[in-house]
Structure formats: structure tokens, C-alpha cells
Amino acid sequence: MRIRFRFSKLGKIRFTSQRDVARMWERALRRAALPMAYTEGFNPRPQLSFGLALPTGAESLAEYVDVALDPIRAAEQGIVPASLPAVLDGLLPEGLHIEEAVPVERSKDSLQQMVTSCSWTMRLVGVERAELGSMVAALLAAESVPITRERKGREELDDLRPSVLALAVADATHDESADPSGRTVGLVAELSTRPRGVRPLELLRGLIAVSGDSADRTKGGLADRGRPGSIPVLDRACRTEQWIERDGLRQEPLLGRVIPAGADRAAHALERAS
Amino acid sequence: MESLWPQIEPLLAQVTKPARYIGGELGAQQVEHRPEVVSWLLVYPDTYEVGLPNQGLQILYEILNERPDAAAERSYAPWVDMEAAMRTAGVPLFSVEGHHPAAEFDVIAFNLSAELVYTNVLNLIDLAGVPVRAAERTVDDPVVMAGGHCAFNPEPLADFIDCFVLGDGEEVVGEINEVLAAFRCAPTPPEGGRTALLEALSRVAGVYVPACYDVAYDDDGRLSGITPRSSGTPERVEKRTIADLGAWPYPRQQLVPLIEVVHDRLNVELFRGCTRGCRFCQAGMITRPVRERPADQVRTMVAAGLERTGYDEVALTSLSSADYSGIEETVTGIIDDPSCSGQVSVSLPSLRVDAFTVGTAAQIQRVRRTGLTFAPEGGTWRMRQVINKLIREEDLYAAVDAAFSQGWKRVKLYFLIGLPTETDEDTLGIVALAKQCVAIGKRYHNSVTVTASVGGFVPKVQTPFQWFGQNTIEELTRKVHLLRDAARPVRGLTIRWHDPKATAAEGIVSRGDRRMGAVIEQVWRNGGTFQEWSEHFDLDLWTDALSAHGMTLEDAVYRHRAEDEILPWDHLSAGLHRDFLWQDWKDALAEHGLPDCRWTPCYDCGACTGYGVEHVVASAVPPAGGSQGTGQDLSTGGQVPVRFLSTAPSGAAPAPVPGGSAVALATEGRS
Numbered sequence: 001m002r003i004r005f006r007f008s009k010l011g012k013i014r015f016t017s018q019r020d021v022a023r024m025w026e027r028a029l030r031r032a033a034l035p036m037a038y039t040e041g042f043n044p045r046p047q048l049s050f051g052l053a054l055p056t057g058a059e060s061l062a063e064y065v066d067v068a069l070d071p072i073r074a075a076e077q078g079i080v081p082a083s084l085p086a087v088l089d090g091l092l093p094e095g096l097h098i099e100e101a102v103p104v105e106r107s108k109d110s111l112q113q114m115v116t117s118c119s120w121t122m123r124l125v126g127v128e129r130a131e132l133g134s135m136v137a138a139l140l141a142a143e144s145v146p147i148t149r150e151r152k153g154r155e156e157l158d159d160l161r162p163s164v165l166a167l168a169v170a171d172a173t174h175d176e177s178a179d180p181s182g183r184t185v186g187l188v189a190e191l192s193t194r195p196r197g198v199r200p201l202e203l204l205r206g207l208i209a210v211s212g213d214s215a216d217r218t219k220g221g222l223a224d225r226g227r228p229g230s231i232p233v234l235d236r237a238c239r240t241e242q243w244i245e246r247d248g249l250r251q252e253p254l255l256g257r258v259i260p261a262g263a264d265r266a267a268h269a270l271e272r273a274s
Numbered sequence: 275m276e277s278l279w280p281q282i283e284p285l286l287a288q289v290t291k292p293a294r295y296i297g298g299e300l301g302a303q304q305v306e307h308r309p310e311v312v313s314w315l316l317v318y319p320d321t322y323e324v325g326l327p328n329q330g331l332q333i334l335y336e337i338l339n340e341r342p343d344a345a346a347e348r349s350y351a352p353w354v355d356m357e358a359a360m361r362t363a364g365v366p367l368f369s370v371e372g373h374h375p376a377a378e379f380d381v382i383a384f385n386l387s388a389e390l391v392y393t394n395v396l397n398l399i400d401l402a403g404v405p406v407r408a409a410e411r412t413v414d415d416p417v418v419m420a421g422g423h424c425a426f427n428p429e430p431l432a433d434f435i436d437c438f439v440l441g442d443g444e445e446v447v448g449e450i451n452e453v454l455a456a457f458r459c460a461p462t463p464p465e466g467g468r469t470a471l472l473e474a475l476s477r478v479a480g481v482y483v484p485a486c487y488d489v490a491y492d493d494d495g496r497l498s499g500i501t502p503r504s505s506g507t508p509e510r511v512e513k514r515t516i517a518d519l520g521a522w523p524y525p526r527q528q529l530v531p532l533i534e535v536v537h538d539r540l541n542v543e544l545f546r547g548c549t550r551g552c553r554f555c556q557a558g559m560i561t562r563p564v565r566e567r568p569a570d571q572v573r574t575m576v577a578a579g580l581e582r583t584g585y586d587e588v589a590l591t592s593l594s595s596a597d598y599s600g601i602e603e604t605v606t607g608i609i610d611d612p613s614c615s616g617q618v619s620v621s622l623p624s625l626r627v628d629a630f631t632v633g634t635a636a637q638i639q640r641v642r643r644t645g646l647t648f649a650p651e652g653g654t655w656r657m658r659q660v661i662n663k664l665i666r667e668e669d670l671y672a673a674v675d676a677a678f679s680q681g682w683k684r685v686k687l688y689f690l691i692g693l694p695t696e697t698d699e700d701t702l703g704i705v706a707l708a709k710q711c712v713a714i715g716k717r718y719h720n721s722v723t724v725t726a727s728v729g730g731f732v733p734k735v736q737t738p739f740q741w742f743g744q745n746t747i748e749e750l751t752r753k754v755h756l757l758r759d760a761a762r763p764v765r766g767l768t769i770r771w772h773d774p775k776a777t778a779a780e781g782i783v784s785r786g787d788r789r790m791g792a793v794i795e796q797v798w799r800n801g802g803t804f805q806e807w808s809e810h811f812d813l814d815l816w817t818d819a820l821s822a823h824g825m826t827l828e829d830a831v832y833r834h835r836a837e838d839e840i841l842p843w844d845h846l847s848a849g850l851h852r853d854f855l856w857q858d859w860k861d862a863l864a865e866h867g868l869p870d871c872r873w874t875p876c877y878d879c880g881a882c883t884g885y886g887v888e889h890v891v892a893s894a895v896p897p898a899g900g901s902q903g904t905g906q907d908l909s910t911g912g913q914v915p916v917r918f919l920s921t922a923p924s925g926a927a928p929a930p931v932p933g934g935s936a937v938a939l940a941t942e943g944r945s
Contacts, residue, residue: 015292016532024532027584030617038617057287091584093298093532 001069003081004104004111005088006254009060010238013095018053021096025065028091034084035073051111051242051253052118055199060239062118064111064253066104100254111253115193117165119241122187122200127232132185133169138210140167145206160206163198166190184235190243200237208232275307275374278365282373285359293533294322295356297370300530300583303335304371305345307378312454314338314346315369315379315416319386319394320806322350322370326529327537329591330422331385333524334443343459344451347371347379351394354804357401367402376402380458382416384435386424389783390776390805393798395420396434406795408436408485413467417454417475425482426513426560427735429842430783432484433791437475439482440846441513441560442546444522446480453478476507480514482846483507489788497787500845512847517887519546519565523575530583539587539621540579542572544604548593549872549889553662553862554651554690556734558593560848562881564872565890569600576608580618589621596626597872599892602634624649627665632676645684646677653689653703659865660695662858667707674711678718685711685724691753692731692745692777694862701753704728705760705767712766725768728757730777732784736848738858740841743834744781746827747813750774775813779805781831782816787842790830793819849881 009021016024026046029036038044047068054060069079085098092098107114124132139145145160170186191198208231243250286292307313316335318325325331331348338346347369352360360366367376376382382402384395396406399418405411408418420431421439428438439446457463457471464470476483486507492498502509516522528540545566548558567575576588588608592598605620625631627648635646650665652658658665677685689704708726715722730750733739745753754771761769783790796819797805804810820826835841837856844852854877861868871877872889882888 012296012298013293013532015286015296017293020293020533023534026586027530029584030586031581031584044617057292093300095298 001071001074001079002104002106003067003069003084003101004254005065005067005085005098005101007063007065007092007096007098009054009063009096011059011095013093014057014059017056018050021054021063022048022050022065024093024096025067028088029067031091032084032087034067034079035070035077037068037070049110049112052115052193052197053112054239055201055237058200058237058239062239062241062252064242066111102254114244115242115253116245117190117192117243117250118197118239119243120189120191120200120203121170121238121240122189122204122234123184123236124187124204124232125184125235127185128183129169129185132187132207132232135207135211136167136169136187139164139207142210145210147202147205147209149202158196160198160202163192163194163196164189164203164206165192167203185232201234204232204234275313275372275378277373278368278375279373281363281365282368285356285363285365288359289356290353291322291533294350295352295370296532297373298532299326301525301527302348302371302529303339303346305339305347307345307372307374310343310455310459312344312381312451312459313379314344314381314383315349315374315376316346317349317351317367317376317382317384317398319351319384319391319398320388320804321353322531323533323535325350325385326531326535327541328385328387329525329541329543330387330443332529333522334383334447336524336526337444337447338451341448341451343455347374349376349398351391351398351804352401354810357397357803360401367398377404377416379416380454381419383419383421386420386422386431388806389424389430389780390811392431392783392794393802393805395431396795396798397803399434407433409433411436411468413471415468417471419450423557423560426556426846426848427785427843428482428484428846429788430786430790430794432788433795435484436472437481437483439514440480440511441848442516443514444516444524446478446514449478450475450481473504473506476502479512482511484788487845497840497842499840500842510845510847512885513560513849515563515849515881515885515887516546516565518890519543520568520571520890523567523571528579528583530585537589538585539589540576540583540585541589541591542575542579543567544572544590544592544595544598544601545891546592547889548597549870550594550597551662551858551868551870552651553660553738553858554693554731554734555593556737559737559850561593562849562879563887563889564597566599566892569604569892572604573607577611586617587619587621589623591623594624594626595622596624596631596634605634627669627673632673632680636676636680645686646682647686647688648673649688650707651688651690652693652700653705653707654700656865657693657696657700657703659867660862661690661693662862662867664867667710670707671710671714675714678715678722683715683719683722685715685722687711687724687726689726689728690731691728691757691771692750694739694742695865696745696753698753698756701756702760705757705764705769708761708767708769709764712764715766722766723768724766725770726757726761728754728769728771730772730774732777732780734784735841735843736850736855738855738862740785740855741835741837741839741859744778744831746832747774747778750777773808773811776805776808776811778827778831779811779813779816782820782827785835785842786830789823789825792823793825796822847884849879849884851878851880851884854879 025048029046036046038046049066051064054063081101081103084101089098142161146157147160148155149158167189170188189203191203242253244253282295286295316331318328318331335346335348338344348371349367349369368374400406404415404418418436419439420435421443425438425440428435453474472483472485475481476486486503487500488503490499545564547561547564549562549564550558552558580588595601598604608618608620622635625635625648627650648670650658650670651663652661655666674685687708691701704726708724711724712722715724730745733742733744751774754774757769761767783794797815800815802812802815817827820830858868
């Protein structure tokens, strides 16, 4: 028996890593005394499978985990998936909140392999709306946006452009900004996971690259606002959806929402954030 | 107090492992600071991952927060990147729970578990915005306190710490809180300001206030005396000892961190103290006598702890866990508990070296079987008699045979080099032992690995070796090379060693007097923090600071101390009589072993008799296989002055034993 949970990761806990979150889930599941299925071998581990890894420091409204339960014992105990969020929510640390749980079929592809794109909202500091608007337009108009990325300790040149499925400056109403200087602006994006996932910080480096500034200065953390100057820095990033696109339809992995692939991606990214 | 979180949050995106600074652990207490409540900041002066699991700090955290007149939070040393970001942004040291500024607490209390963290202690006081030197603090500054094993030689930190606490903290922390409440929280505090507060603290048993003592030196610059300034201050500060561990079932709410830390598991303390009498072991000497936790309390703490935390591993901790009365029943009880569904693994740090122990280990590690570690410490029987680690070769080989035959493929052996009277034959005995262990392993598996992990010996205070002149860096390096060369042709044997330079630096602070404070301060001012970490350790910082203050490694570290020499810690006591320690030192040089006093009559080291306490054990019957090759007469267990726990673990021998049945059991165990 396999149960898929959708959960959010908000607040201080965003500074923990994907691996930390996995361990929080393991402990919560054990505390709930659920009959987890374990891997075979000398070092049995509970069978948990997470969606696409979230960068440390980013928040999310759309995290997923598949939990395998021992079918016999789960049936004996009369486990009802819909009742699990209420049980587990109190056992997870503050900042992790379960939204839904549904039973899913065992599939040969992991969640991580099936997800094709993610929607994001971001908050940039140190840039004005108009300025950011022209950077966005430049990126969308570009045929290719080369950025260097670190991969296995080596710098590689990658084209960012094909991975940017949608990009827009957020409506002023979606601007969480209370920054009186007007230099805090929201951005929404849908970023493809193929051939490789793009992180919000890499998107920002692409934006800076197409607008002619040196992208190197944004290397490092999620929000390196300690650096002065006119370069916008990423203050907050929140993943709002993970999508599985197949046969012209985009599905949210819990099978709840199905949206035609042609629909306005940026608008949908925003819908969840508001 | 105001939270610094809005200033801290933007820094976290720039640093490695930002979750070190966010708190949020299960078991963390959100306390409210009010003027009538004494506020404590408990600080572990190393990284969050190293410091969070510290059980001593967690115990005091709970005991303080259970008091209506105290509120405690925690802090750890920010890593170098975070410290730099904090200093640039003007953010001081803060608590991880409420992100409150350290300087606003009534007390900043450090846990001292290792000497090389001393420069971090200075750095953290400075990062708190508090004057680093105690003499420069005013009545408004926090009281800076320290406890833990290293507090038994507090002199190197005497210039920076207002007061030290010796021994078990469970009881004394409340007494200290009452003094602080009177001075810092009462509407009309006593006259006399900070000086009066420190004097009042110096009158609490177990508390040492360096400022209340005068230090004198003779014409040769040798220490000639440390004496109290006023009549109310004790001439000698005695450690505190809790008589009964069962009265302190802490931690009740062990912290479960959000990120991975060292020893990331449930920890339950089986007993405190150890009477094996290994002469190099400071922990064994200063924590006497043995006080066992009742077996039913251990079971309750394990079951409740696993259920509350969701951990799948529990460590049963002590200085020699296999010596716990009824250890087998205790561990199999945990493994076979149906609520654990066979998925909980038990670990026993500090395994005794014998086949019996391995049998127990096989039983309990059936879930996850990684490597087994033994600590023979010395390479030859002669060497092991000197250090009183009385393990025969046969014991070790039987243990290793048992380990390999029961499925383990990796065995790790701990050794010390630079021990008193050590010859090259003793040093090379390490390779001979390890080589034989590889050969035993090959009988069972093609690919076995034996790792001999070799540390340089640092003499510690309040041990029989406190008079011994440490080996030089060159001598330790030579011995490491001897070992490395001898081990090279042996397939399956790996030698790992601790940097002899770090051993020397540890020696500088371990037995230094008050003048060593200037050296520590200079190392810190020149950037020497995180000296426990090899990537930050720099011996030149230490030797430069020594010579700047007219000191040498020869005198501070390598010199043998004389019998009549006044030692910088002679005015402090762990209960052990000085003449007992001296006699034990002479016995060591004569290669005489000393039996474990838990199973033989008392030889009056002072730890029990001086404080009116006794061993507290469920059974005075030695554990099966427990003689460890000492050949000591184990039939005398029933005559040992011990206090028996009222509830013996089920299946264990009935407690007070007439000689006869003890003999029977002991013989059975050894067969």
C-alpha cells in the first residue's frame, strides 16, 4: 500500500535540507506507529520516495512524499489514508504541514522522475518593477541564455532558456513587498525539470546575464543580499506547484487538479501563491 | 528580551548549514524571560552538530526549566562563515530558541568537554559583547560560568570565567540559581555588587571562583600556592556527587534536532562513574563511584524515549556499558519489545574486550551490523599493566574471533602511544596485536579490515599520570612512523593516527596554570578558533603565544612533575586523595595492576569515603567474563561496601550475595 502526501514547508524550517526533511518524515511515521514497509538487507530503511528536491532555503506549497506501508498490517490496522494528515501533522516539526493524502498505485517511475516542471514565486530585492520587466522580456526574447553551473565540482556551461517555460513580473497586488523604496518585486516562473532542474538562483543569474551584468556575483546562497550594488538579489523563493505533463495535460501529482498544457502557466503559478 | 531573528534571517542565506541557527528541535523550550526569573544561556563551545547531543547540557537545560525561578536557553559556536556574517552585521551571539542576545542573560554557562575549545570560549564571550576578562565585567554583565570534565583544571581559563562548577551538576545548579536570584532578581539585592555575588557563589559547595583566590609564585617562577582571600571561601573546593542516579531520570525530553548531528539517536545513561581504574582515563577517575540507574527506569526511559522521539536507535551510555548489572536482560528487553517491531538498534559505546561482550553485541546489533570497536589501549601486556587496562591477549583474540565469526567484517582497535615507560617494543606490539586480529579474521572472510586508531597520550589532572611528562611531538611522530612502517606489509591492516601537533597543543592547556590564560587569549586574538578541527588547527599560533609569554613546550608539556611540586589544581578535588594518586603512579611505574574496587575490597581512593557515598549497583556479582584477565579473586564481591538497588533486574542474580554463589556465577562467566 502506497500513500502519497502533499505538504508545505514554510518559515524557519526552509533552512533545512531535503535530507533533513526525509529524516523528519521517518521519525514522524515511526512516532505514529504506522506499519511502514522496509527495504530488504542488512540496513533496512523505510520506503519513502520524495518528489523533486527543494533547494535549501526555498519554501514550498507543493512537496510530495510516497510512503509504502506493509499491506497486510495496514489492512489489519484499518488504515484510512484520508485520516493520516491529522495524525501526522502534529508529529512533524513546525513549518511542515500536510495538506492531503491519497493512496496511489505503485508505478515504475518514481515521483522524482515523473515531475516535468515546477511553478515558483520569488521575491527579489534591489530592483524596480520596470527594470525587472525589461530583464524578463530580454530573457524571453533570447534564443539562448548560457550560464555556468557547478556540477560534480566542475563548472559547466548550460543553456537556461529552454527550461524557462513561463516568466512574468508579478502583479503589484501579489507583491508581498512592504519595501517603501519600491525595490522589492515579485516574480513568477514555471521551470522545466528536463534535461535538468533549474533552481531559482540560476534563473536569477540568467536574468542578470541577459541584461549584461556579470552573473558571477550572485553565486552562493539563495539570497546573497549582503552584497551591495544594483544587482537584484533573491530574497525568498517558494515552489507553488510540481507538474506532471503528459498527452497535452498537466497534472498535479496528487491527481487533484488537471490543467490543459496550453493554459497560462504564470497565472496558475500565481493562483496557488495568492 | 527582544528577538534578533529579523537581523539573523538575512544572514542565513549566505552561510553553510543555516539550520544550525534556527532551533526548532523537538524538546526545545520556548521560555519567557521575566525580571524575577534567572535567565541562563547554556553554551556548548563547538558547532551545533557536536554540541547539541551533549547530555550534560541537556540535563541542566531541563532541570533549570522545571524550576519556576529559572529559564534556560541554548547556544553553540557559530561556524566561521556565520561568525563573520554576524560580526559584519553587528549581530551578537544569540540563543537558538528565542534568538535572544547572549549579553542580556543573567548567566552564560559553558560546557567544557575538551581543552582545545578554550579559544572558542573566549571568542563566544566576545561575540556576546561581554568583556573577555572577568576582571573587566561590571555588575550589569552576565555571570560567566563553566562546568564539565575540563573544569577540574580551571586555571588556564581563570582570567575569563567568573566561576567553575566541579562534578555532577544536577543538584548544585539549583543552589547556584538561588544565589543568583537573590542578587539579580530580588527587588533589593544585597550590597557589594559583583564582588559580593561572586563571594556568595564561592560559598556554594562545588563552586570555584578564581577571583576569590590569591596565586603565589616562588623565585624560580614555580607555583607556590593558591589560597583563599577571605575566610568564607573554602581552601579546597570539593566536587559535587549525586548519590543516586535513579533520582535524576534526565533528560526526560531529549532534544531531537532538525538536522543531523553526531550521536543522532536516543541516549540513555546506564550508570555514572567507573571503577576499572584505567590510569590514563580522567573520566574514570573524576566520576567515581559507580552509580547505576535501576533497570526498570532504564527500560521506561528507553520505551518512552523511542515513542516520543521516533528514533530507531538507542545508545546505552556509560564509561563501560557491559559492566552494567543485567546488561543482557536490558538490551534483549529492548530488542524484543514488540512496539519496536524489530527495527530498533541498540548501541553500546565503550564495549569491554571479551568474547562474552561480543555475544551480547551480536544479539543487539542484528538490525544494523557495521563495525565493532575495542580499546586495548596498550600494545603489550606490560604496557597494559602500567596503564591498568588489564586485558590479556587471549581476551582480545577471543573477542575478535567472536566478532568475525558472527558476521562482522570490520574491527577497529583504539590504542594510545606516548604512555609512561613505553618502549618501542610496546609501540610495535600494537601492530603485532592488530596483525594477529587480521589473521583471525581471514579464517572467516576473505576481505576483513582491522583499523588501529592511535592517539597520542595527554596526561590529565586528577589521574595518577598527572605527574608524567608528555612525549614530544618528535617522539610521537617517530612512533607513528614506526607503526606505519611495520603495518605497511600487512594486508587488511590500516593505521590511523591523531596529529602529534594537536596532542602537544592539548597538553599546553591540560595542565597549565593561571599564566596560560595569556597564551590562550593570544591564540584567540590571532584567529585561532575551532582548534579541535584539523582544518583550523595551527600549532604555530600556540608556540608563538607560548614564547611571547616566556614559556616553552619543554616546561609546560614535556616536563615530569615532582612529588613535592604544587600543582595548579591541588586546591580542587575530585575526591581522590593525592597520596592515593601518587601511590597509583608508583604502582604504574612498577607495572602493578590495581583491581576493580567494585568487586574487591575498598582501597580508599577517597571518592566514596570522602563524600559519604557508595557504589550503587543492582548486583555486586561481576558480569560474566568480567575479570578481563586480571586474575583477581572475584569471590569477594559480596564484601564490597556497596548500596544495592532495591529492584534487581529480572533474571539477574539476587543482590547481596554470599561468597559462594558469586564464585559460581563468576566461574560460569569465565568458562
